[in-house]
Amino acid sequence: MTSSTELIPAPRRITRNPAGRGRPNEQARPDEQTRLDEQTRLVPGPGTEGVARWLRATVGAATGLVLPEHGDSESRIALSIEPDLPPEGYRVVVDGHDRLIQGGSAAGVLWGAQTFRQLLGPDAFRRAPLRPGRDWLLPEVTVEDFPRFRWRGLLLDVARHFMPKEGVLRYLDLMAAHKLNVLHFHLTDDQGWRLEIRRYPRLTAIGSWRSRTKFGHRASPLWDEKPHGGFYTQDDIREIVAYAAERHITVVPEIDVPGHSQAAIAAYPELGNTDVIDTTALSVWDTWGINPNVLAPTDNTLRFYEGVFEEVLELFPADAAAFSEFVHIGGDECPKDQWRRSPAARTRMKELGLADEDELQAWFVAHFDKWLSARGRRLIGWDEILEGGLAEGAAVSSWRGYAGGIAAARAGHDVVMCPEQRVYLDHRQADGPDEPVPIGYVRTLEDVYRFEPVPPELTPEEAVRVLGAQANVWTEVMEDHARVDYQVFPRLAAFAEVAWSGLPAPGERDFADFERRMGAHYARLDALGVAYRPPEGPRPWQKRPGVLGRPVDGPPPNR
Numbered sequence: 188m189t190s191s192t193e194l195i196p197a198p199r200r201i202t203r204n205p206a207g208r209g210r211p212n213e214q215a216r217p218d219e220q221t222r223l224d225e226q227t228r229l230v231p232g233p234g235t236e237g238v239a240r241w242l243r244a245t246v247g248a249a250t251g252l253v254l255p256e257h258g259d260s261e262s263r264i265a266l267s268i269e270p271d272l273p274p275e276g277y278r279v280v281v282d283g284h285d286r287l288i289q290g291g292s293a294a295g296v297l298w299g300a301q302t303f304r305q306l307l308g309p310d311a312f313r314r315a316p317l318r319p320g321r322d323w324l325l326p327e328v329t330v331e332d333f334p335r336f337r338w339r340g341l342l343l344d345v346a347r348h349f350m351p352k353e354g355v356l357r358y359l360d361l362m363a364a365h366k367l368n369v370l371h372f373h374l375t376d377d378q379g380w381r382l383e384i385r386r387y388p389r390l391t392a393i394g395s396w397r398s399r400t401k402f403g404h405r406a407s408p409l410w411d412e413k414p415h416g417g418f419y420t421q422d423d424i425r426e427i428v429a430y431a432a433e434r435h436i437t438v439v440p441e442i443d444v445p446g447h448s449q450a451a452i453a454a455y456p457e458l459g460n461t462d463v464i465d466t467t468a469l470s471v472w473d474t475w476g477i478n479p480n481v482l483a484p485t486d487n488t489l490r491f492y493e494g495v496f497e498e499v500l501e502l503f504p505a506d507a508a509a510f511s512e513f514v515h516i517g518g519d520e521c522p523k524d525q526w527r528r529s530p531a532a533r534t535r536m537k538e539l540g541l542a543d544e545d546e547l548q549a550w551f552v553a554h555f556d557k558w559l560s561a562r563g564r565r566l567i568g569w570d571e572i573l574e575g576g577l578a579e580g581a582a583v584s585s586w587r588g589y590a591g592g593i594a595a596a597r598a599g600h601d602v603v604m605c606p607e608q609r610v611y612l613d614h615r616q617a618d619g620p621d622e623p624v625p626i627g628y629v630r631t632l633e634d635v636y637r638f639e640p641v642p643p644e645l646t647p648e649e650a651v652r653v654l655g656a657q658a659n660v661w662t663e664v665m666e667d668h669a670r671v672d673y674q675v676f677p678r679l680a681a682f683a684e685v686a687w688s689g690l691p692a693p694g695e696r697d698f699a700d701f702e703r704r705m706g707a708h709y710a711r712l713d714a715l716g717v718a719y720r721p722p723e724g725p726r727p728w729q730k731r732p733g734v735l736g737r738p739v740d741g742p743p744p745n746r
Contacts, residue, residue, distance in 0.1 A: 192306065192326050192328060193703070193704040193706070193707035193708070194302060194305050194306075194330070194704065195305075195365070195680050195683070195684060195701075195704055195705070195708045196365070196366055196683050196684040196686075196687035196688045197684055197688045197690075197700075197701070197704070198302065198330045198331065198332035198688075199331060199332045199333065199688070199689055200329075200330070200331045200332070201328055201329070201330045201331075202328060202329050203219060203326075203327065203328055204219070204280070204281065204282045204327040204328060204329055205327075219326060219327045220324040220325060220326055220327060221281060221282075221283055221284070221286075221324070221325050221327055222262075222322050222323065222324055222325075223250065223252060223262070223264075223307075223323040223324075223325065224252075224262060224322075224323075225252060225253070226258065226260035226262055227252060227254060227260065227262040227263065227264065228254065228255055228256060228257070228258050228260055228262065228263040228264070229242060229243065229254035229255070229256060229263070229264045229266075230256055230263050230264065230265045230266065231256070231266045232265070232266055232267035232268065233268070234268045234292075234293050234296075235266035235267065235268060235290075235293060235296045237293060237297075237433055238266055238288075238293060238296045238297050238300050239256075239266060240433075241297065241300065241433065241434070242254065242264070242300055242303075245304065245311075246303075246304055246307065246311055248314055248315060249307075249310060249311045249312065249313045249314065249315070249316060250307070250311065250316055250323050251315075251316035251319050251320075252323070261284040262284045263284065263285065263286065264286045264287075264288065264303075265285070265286070265287050265288070266288050266289075266296055266300075267287070267288075267289050267290075267296070268289070268290055268291070268292060268293065268295075268296060269289045269290070269291065270291070271291075272289060272290060272291035272295055272333070273291045273295070273333040274291045274292045274294070274295060275290075275291065275292065275294050275295045275298060275333060275334050275337075275368075276290065276291045276295050276331075276332060276333030276334075277289060277290040277291070277295045277296065277298050277299030277302070277330075277331075277332055277333070278290075278299065278329065278330070278331050278332075279299045279302050279303055279306070279328075279329065279330040280329045281306065281325045281326065281327050281328055281329075282327060282329075283327070286303070286325065288300055288303055291333075293435065294368070294435035295333075297363070297434065297435050298332070298334075298366050298435075299330075299332075301363065301364055301366060302330055302332070304364075305711065306325050306326060306328070306330075307323055307325060309707070309710035309711045309713070309714045310714060311323075311714075312364075312711045312714035312715050313714045334366065334686070334687045335686065335687060335688060335689050335690075336640065336653075336654070336655030336656060336686050336687075337368075337509060337510075337654055337655055338368075338369050338509075338510060338603050338654040338655030338656070338657065339366065339367045339368050339369065339655055339656065339657075339683065339686035339687060340367065340368075340369035340370070340371050340439075340603065340605075340655065340656070340657030340658070340686075341358070341362055341367055341369070341370060341371065341657065341658055341659075341660065341675075341679065342371035342373055342605070342657060342658070342659040342660060342661075343355065343358060343370065343371070343372060343373065343660055343662075344373040344376070344659075344660060344661045344662045345372070345373065345374065345381050345662070346373055346374060346375055346376035346378055346379045346380070346381055346450075346662075347376060347378050347379070347475070347661065347662045347663045347665075348400075348415070348662040348663075348665055348666055348667075349379060349381060349395075349415065349416060349417035349418070350662075350668065350671070351417065352419060352423050352426070352427065354668050354671075355372075355427055356426075356427065356430050357668075358370075359427070359430055359431050359434055359436055360434070360715075361679075361715065361717065362434070362436055363434035363435070363436060364711075364715070365679060365680060365683035366683060366687050367436070367679075367683055367686070368435060368436050368437065368509065369436065369437050369439060369510055369655075369657065370431060370436055370437070370438045370439070371439050371441060371515060371584075371657060371659075372427075372438050372439065372440050372441060373441045373443075374419075374440055374441060374442060375441070375442050375443050375447070375448070375450065375451065376443055376447045376450065377447050377448065377449035377450055377471075377472040377478040377480075378397060378400075378449075378450065378471060378472050378473070378475075379394065379395055379396070379397065379415075379416060379417075379418075379450050379471060380394035380395050380418065380450040380451055380454065381395060381417065381418045381419055382418065382419055382424065382440075382442075382499070382502075383418055383419065383420045383421050383423075383424075384494075384495050384498050385421070385498065386494045386495075386497075386498065387454070387455065387491070387494065387495065389454040389455060390450075390451060390454050390455070390495075391418040392454070393453055393454040393471070394450040394451055394453055394454040394471060395416045395417060395418040395450075396414055396415065396416025396417070396471065397414065397415055397416065397470070397471040397472065397473045398414055398470065398471075398473065399411060399412045399413070399414070399415075399473050400415045400473055400666075401473060401474040401475055401663075402666075402734060403624055403664060403731075403734040403735045403736060404475065404624070404626070404663075404664065404735050404736050404737040405474050405475040405476045406735055406737070407734065407735035408735075409733075409734060409735070410473075411666070421498070421502055424502045424503075425502065428502065428503060428504075432508060435508070437508045437509060437510045437511050438503060439503075439510060439513045439514070439515055439567070440499055440502075440503050440514060440515065441515035441516070441517055442492070442495060442496065442499060442514070442515070442516060442517070443516070443517030443518075443519075444482055444492060444516055444517055444518070444551070444555070445481050445482040445484070445488075445518075445521050445548060445551050446477075446478070446481045446482075446517065446518075446519065446520050446521030446522065447478065447517055447519070447520065447521075448480070448481060448482050449469060449471065449472045449478050449480045450471045450472070451482075452466055452469055452480055452482070453469045453470050453471050455491065456469065457487060458482055458483060458487075458488050458491060459480055459481075459482065459483055460480075460481070460483045460525040460526070460528075460529045460531070460532065461483065462529050462530055462531050463525045463528050463529050464480070464525070466480070475663045477520045477522060478522075479522045479524055479525060480525070481521050481522060481525055481526070482551075483529070483531065483532070484526065484531075484532055484535050484547055484550070484551055485531060485535070489554060492555070493558060496514065496555070496558070496559070499514065500514070500562060500564060505563060505564060510654075512563065512564050512565045513564070513565050513566075513567045513582065514559055514564055514565070514566060514567070515566075515567050515568060515584070516552065516555055516566055516567075516568050517568060517569060518548070518552055518568035518569050518571050518572040519568075519569035519570075519571045519586070520569075520571070521548055521571065523544035523545070523547075523548070526544045526547060527544060532544075532547065535547065543575070545574045545575035546575040546576065547575075548571075548572075548574065548575055549572070549574065549575030549576045549577075549578065550575075552566070552568060552572045552578050552581070553576075553578040553579075556578035556579065556580055556581050560580055565580060565581075565582060566578065566580070566581045566582070567581065567582040567583070567584060567601075567603070568581060568582075568583065568584065569583075569584050569586055570583050570584065570585045570586060570587055570590075570591025570592065570595070573591055573594055573595060577595065577598060577600060581600060582595075582600055582601040582602065582603070582654070583595040583600055583601070583602050583603070584602075584603045584605055584657070585602055585603065585604050585605065585606060586605050586606065586607050586611075586659070587606070587607060588606050588607070588608060588744065588746040589604070589606055589642045589644075589745075589746060590746055592604050592606075592642070592653070593642055593644055593645060593649075595652070596645055596649045596650070596652035596653060597645075597649055599652070600652065601652050601654050602652050602653050602654065603653075603654050603655060603656065603657050604640040604641070604653055604655070604656045604657070605656065605657040605658065605659050607627070607659075607743075608628060608743030608744060608745075608746075609630070609634070609635070609638045609743070610630075610635060610638055610656065610657070610658045610659065610682060611627065611630070611658075611659050611661065612630075612658050612659065612660045612674050612675050612678055612679070612682075613626050613627065613659075613660060613661045613662070613663070613664070613665070613674055614626055614627035614628050614629070614630045615627060615628075615629055615630070615736070615738060616629070616630065616631060616632070616674075616678065616720055617629060617631065617724065618738075619724075621724055621725055621730055622725065622736075623670070623673065623725060623729060623730050623731035623734070624664040624731050624734050624735075624736040625736035625737075625738040626663075626664060626736050626737050626738070627737065627738070627739050628739050628741075628742070628743040630678070630743075632677055632678055632681050632702075632705075632722075633681075633698050635658075635678045635681040635682050635685070636681040636684065636685065636696060636698050636701055637693040637694070637696055637698070638656070638682070638685050638693070639685075639692070639693050640653060640655065640656035640685070640686070641653050655686060656682070656685065656686045658675075658678070658679060658682045660674060660675055664734075664736065668718075669718040669729075672717050672718035672719060673718055673719065673720050673725070673729055674720075675719075676712060676717050676718075676719035676720065677705060677708070677709070677712070677719050677720065677722075680705065680708055681701065684701065705722075
């Protein structure tokens with residue numbers, strides 16, 4: 188196989204087709220390749236028109252080929268939906284003049300088109316042809332494939348450091364290139380509110396920017412003294428959601444409650460525990476960590492966030508796309524000290540007959556679970572929502588390890604596995620002084636490749652509750668897209684193969700083969716302009732000498 192067949196994620200099956208089988212009037216080529224040319228047609232079947240548009244916009248731009256639908260040429264790329272294939276499964280057949288991209292759905296056809304693009308070589312990932320008029324050769328192969336998991340996600344934290352809309356669209360393209368299909372969009376936190384809510388304009392007028400930013404870990408003495416901020420207008424969000432849908436990616440929004448809310452409280456001080464602290468003195472937080480300023484468990488707070496979620500539901504509609512019914516409400520890292528000291532919170536607990544503050548948070552979460560369910564939506568939250576009783580119908584993002592996901596699955600709740608110790612891509616990629624702003628455990632490319640989303644403790648009946656897996660990118664120490672790229676890649680390629688491919692048990696996985704295939708994939712990432720971490724270590728401009736991180740020594744706990 189040539190470098191163009193070094194596919195990532197690895198397909199279930201790839202076979203060579205006999206040379207010349209599809210072109211009886213031509214002499215067989217010894218290298219078993221076929222050529223795309225200016226006469227090659229792109230013929231979409233019913234339901235595949237969107238994939239055809241994507242192919243013309245990407246492969247057409249990179250090759251300089253028009254790829255017309257009509258004409259007399261026998262050379263064609265035919266797209267079709269085939270009911271014998273799994274919903275996201277695909278089949279790519281390159282056989283002489285016939286190049287077939289088939290899928291069990293439009294999504295499957297798109298995943299097949301992504302593989303087709305890889306087969307053309309790394310120059311097919313550029314935005315314009317490097318050498319107009321060159322031959323574009325395809326290996327004569329049949330690739331048959333389908334995903335292991337339905338939820339193959341990436342969390343982007345745009346609250347700690349804002350990512351402009353163009354950067355989000357770029358990451359949607361990078362996700363699609365790796366056959367990932369869920370963008371978990373972390374839109375609000377203590378350090379910024381990034382979503383326009385027309386009912387509450389101060390959320391962005393005040394909550395979307397901070398006066399300065401801690402540079403490095405929270406213990407760092409360094410500050411970036413310029414203001415930082417930004418937000419997405421509602422039309423920006425509609426564009427992002429539509430752009431994602433064209434790539435068969437679902438955007439799951441996260442509005443964090445009741446913790447991680449200082450930006451909202453700075454904008455609307457009445458949302459905080461006003462009987463404990465002077466909330467009018469709060470500003471958008473400029474440093475990192477777990478913030479003590481949380482939402483007050485009052486009717487006013489509930490009505491306020493119902494108004495927020497009403498606009499969120501309109502911007503992120505539930506449709507036929509997988510997982511579009513989900514809304515993430517956070518629920519993590521909510522310190523209870525202010526509630527313990529708040530007469531209003533204690534009165535609310537007494538009224539509701541609640542034993543402690545954990546049950547108060549469970550009540551808060553359950554309120555929005557019922558509110559969302561009444562509108563045909565589903566709540567998903569971090570595994571802290573298990574504390575004090577799991578809201579009925581809620582799903583869990585298991586981040587503190589496997590334990591939360593195991594408990595939720597055993598209780599009959601759906602789970603997305605994203606344990607911090609395995610797939611938090613803000614964690615450092617190597618030991619040593621050159622790694623920029625080192626955070627957490629060392630998580631190498633091989634470590635991510637050996638991540639197993641389904642814990643062995645689960646029975647087969649419980650394991651079906653694992654919807655899939657997600658890699659999380661928290662951006663406290665990632666001030667721009669180049670820093671995000673460095674932390675995400677190449678490890679996202681390893682994660683994508685874990686989430687998509689039918690890999691054996693972690694200890695039996697052929698990392699050497701994956702590393703070999705990454706040789707071709709680095710060239711694709713280069714063509715896409717991704718500022719990944721090179722295998723030999725950071726480039727000089729990727730280092731951050733003197734910027735304090737928070738490395739954790741030793742192997743991560745397996746829990």
